[in-house]
Amino acid sequence: MKFFADTAEIDEIAELNDLGMVDGVTTNPSLILKSGRDILEVTREIAGMVEGPVSAEVVALEADDMLAEGRKLAEIAPNIAVKVPLTWAGLKTCKALSAEGTMVNVTLCFSANQALLAAKAGATFISPFIGRLDDINIDGMELIADIRAIYDNYGFETQILAASIRSANHMKDAALIGADVATAPPSVIRKMADHILTDKGLEVFMKDWAKTGQKIL
Numbered sequence: 585m586k587f588f589a590d591t592a593e594i595d596e597i598a599e600l601n602d603l604g605m606v607d608g609v610t611t612n613p614s615l616i617l618k619s620g621r622d623i624l625e626v627t628r629e630i631a632g633m634v635e636g637p638v639s640a641e642v643v644a645l646e647a648d649d650m651l652a653e654g655r656k657l658a659e660i661a662p663n664i665a666v667k668v669p670l671t672w673a674g675l676k677t678c679k680a681l682s683a684e685g686t687m688v689n690v691t692l693c694f695s696a697n698q699a700l701l702a703a704k705a706g707a708t709f710i711s712p713f714i715g716r717l718d719d720i721n722i723d724g725m726e727l728i729a730d731i732r733a734i735y736d737n738y739g740f741e742t743q744i745l746a747a748s749i750r751s752a753n754h755m756k757d758a759a760l761i762g763a764d765v766a767t768a769p770p771s772v773i774r775k776m777a778d779h780i781l782t783d784k785g786l787e788v789f790m791k792d793w794a795k796t797g798q799k800i801l
């Protein structure tokens with residue numbers, strides 16, 4: 585499973601990128617707001633740092649305007665994936681941009697039927713939002729499993745990009761189901777390294793090591 589960093593914070597991306605933990609980046613209007621940066625500038629900077637796809641989201645609601653915004657975002661760098669919402673206008677824009685050879689990430693997906701439409705429209709990525717479904721007592725992970733089954737039934741090449749990930753468990757479950765990509769806040773990716781028994785084990789090793797009186801360096 586590929587890891588995308590779900591952030592527009594340059595420092596956080598750089599740290600994970602240096603560790604080889606970042607296969608791409610996703611942003612959205614809320615993350616751009618949080619970064620306090622200009623969308624074109626920060627997207628260019630991220631796309632220059634990271635080799636993989638960097639999603640940048642359109643904000644127009646009509647297809648023609650979305651297409652124009654998408655083309656402008658795609659001009660930033662060859663690794664830009666234009667993010668469009670899963671609306672009828674978004675699907676039209678997805679079809680047009682995909683035909684032009686631009687990667688498209690169809691976002692705000694909350695049902696298997698929506699994911700099926702995105703694949704038919706030629707999406708490179710479909711972004712089902714796990715956490716926001718969990719928030720309303722619908723099992724977000726079940727949606728990932730449904731989309732995996734449907735895409736596999738028909739050999740769709742659209743990559744399942746598990747989004748709205750809130751915990752390390754979400755990462756594990758998405759990987760077990762076979763999501764192609766998971767996009768998560770850097771804090772969640774870092775939490776994947778945590779285990780209470782690792783901490784306890786290390787504590788014991790350090791105490792015993794001190795008793796040996798030895799040094800490695």
Ligand code: E4P
Nearest residue numbers: 590610611612716747748749
């Ligand atoms: C992904 O592309 C989305 O921007 C993101 O995962 C949304 O996450 P949230 O529901 O935690 O805002």
